[in-house]
Amino acid sequence: MILKKNLNADSRKSKLKPTAPQTAIEPRFREILKALGENPSREGLLDTPRRFSKSIEFLTSGYHKSVADVVGRGIFKAESSEMVIVRDIELYSLCEHHMLPFFGKAHVAYIPDKKIIGLSKIPRIVDVFARRLQVQERMTAQVADALMEVLQPLGVAVVIEAAHFCMMMRGVEKQNSKTITSAMRGEFYSDPTTRKEFLQLIHE
Numbered sequence: 001m002i003l004k005k006n007l008n009a010d011s012r013k014s015k016l017k018p019t020a021p022q023t024a025i026e027p028r029f030r031e032i033l034k035a036l037g038e039n040p041s042r043e044g045l046l047d048t049p050r051r052f053s054k055s056i057e058f059l060t061s062g063y064h065k066s067v068a069d070v071v072g073r074g075i076f077k078a079e080s081s082e083m084v085i086v087r088d089i090e091l092y093s094l095c096e097h098h099m100l101p102f103f104g105k106a107h108v109a110y111i112p113d114k115k116i117i118g119l120s121k122i123p124r125i126v127d128v129f130a131r132r133l134q135v136q137e138r139m140t141a142q143v144a145d146a147l148m149e150v151l152q153p154l155g156v157a158v159v160i161e162a163a164h165f166c167m168m169m170r171g172v173e174k175q176n177s178k179t180i181t182s183a184m185r186g187e188f189y190s191d192p193t194t195r196k197e198f199l200q201l202i203h204e
């Protein structure tokens, strides 16, 4: 009985003491909690700075990745010059103005010029840019330009459809609006028929 009592006392003690911070973000986030009027020492919040730090580091991990890293050796020779589309790529990012999430789908197409890219590489390229603080317009252009650079294709098209929490939870509080951005390069830009075919295929 005594042993059990002591164990309980110990665990209660350790629970109420935050462990030493592992990142520069943790003590600062604890200050933010205080500024919000919270008590960062209460049980439910004790480990929140650490969890927040881990989570935000993951959500911005794109800063430490390059397109070359994720593409690796995933580019192959090919004769085809038919349009390739990867559509409905799930996308989660953070808006740089409010650091609130925006999420939706990316549709990416290209027309090869003697080179093709491993299909799984395209969602990875999207994530390199989505896991940063972003505006949707810039991210759309970055994905298109990155593919143009690594693949030198005849054209690239990117359409992103996303819902923004900064519009849904605050500000205008519009829950059902979607923001659609597009970036057209090469033949998708110069040839309306190619562009139309792409837009039809992503909405079929």
Ligand SMILES: [Zn+2]
Pocket: 095, 096, 097, 098, 099, 100, 164, 166, 167
């Ligand atoms: Zn925002």
